[in-house]
Amino acid sequence: MSRKKTMDQSQLFYETEKLILESGYAGFHFKALSERLGVARSTIYNYYTNKEELITDYMLHLLNGVVEKMEQVEKEEEPLKYLIYLWSRYAHMHQMLQIMPYIDQHSTARVEENIKKMFALFHEMKQKIESILKDGQNQGEIRTDIQMKTLVGLVMATVQVPVQHTSQSQWIEEVYQLVAHGLKKEK
Numbered sequence: 800m801s802r803k804k805t806m807d808q809s810q811l812f813y814e815t816e817k818l819i820l821e822s823g824y825a826g827f828h829f830k831a832l833s834e835r836l837g838v839a840r841s842t843i844y845n846y847y848t849n850k851e852e853l854i855t856d857y858m859l860h861l862l863n864g865v866v867e868k869m870e871q872v873e874k875e876e877e878p879l880k881y882l883i884y885l886w887s888r889y890a891h892m893h894q895m896l897q898i899m900p901y902i903d904q905h906s907t908a909r910v911e912e913n914i915k916k917m918f919a920l921f922h923e924m925k926q927k928i929e930s931i932l933k934d935g936q937n938q939g940e941i942r943t944d945i946q947m948k949t950l951v952g953l954v955m956a957t958v959q960v961p962v963q964h965t966s967q968s969q970w971i972e973e974v975y976q977l978v979a980h981g982l983k984k985e986k
Contacts (some may be wrong), residue, residue: 806846815857820891824898827854835911851906855913858895860939862920877953878931879941880975883914885957887967888976893958928954941979953978 814835819827827850845852846983868885875881904914928951935941937939941950965973 806836811836811843811846811853812857812860815853816861816876816891816895819854820894824854824901828855848907848909851902851904851910852913854898854902855910855917858899859913859916860919860926861889861892861895862917865892866920866923866927869924872927872931873934879935879979880971882928882931882954883957883975883978884971886954887971890958925951925955 800951814832818832818835822831827845828839829850838921865885872878872882872885903910905911929947932941932947932950932954936943960974
């Protein structure tokens with residue numbers, strides 16, 4: 800009897816992300832993924848009942864990574880700038896999350912549980928960003944005349960700003976300047 804081939808989770812998630820970014824949700828299927836990984840489709844089915852389970856597991860992994868790294872933000876000398884740096888490292892997150900409406904969120908109990916955890920992580924991310932911004936306000940570095948939900952939304956939306964046109968460090972500085980000082984030309 801032959802031994803079943805196992806999969807490396809980091810490689811599985813890497814190829815899952817790559818395939819989704821290249822082909823979208825509709826083009827993502829276990830056959831294409833198994834070819835990339837060099838395993839039989841049955842190997843993937845040993846771990847996941849359907850693509851929704853795999854995709855939500857991957858997205859949960861992605862969000863956990865972001866939230867974990869956000870713990871470092873408040874310890875940085877320039878927390879807002881570091882937060883923008885962190886966002887630049889996860890710029891693909893927005894594109895990945897755009898497939899959420901296409902996922903059958905009730906396909907299995909595992910998917911339902913993953914979705915609940917993902918929404919809890921989104922909430923935690925927003926709370927962490929709000930905490931960073933409130934600290935900035937308390938230190939007189941961030942304006943207080945704009946509603947906090949607007950400020951949090953603006954910071955979260957920076958993940959959609961394209962990075963390809965410049966270096967990552969230049970992008971971070973430009974986005975930081977826009978978030979910190981706005982669009983208005985200084986006099």
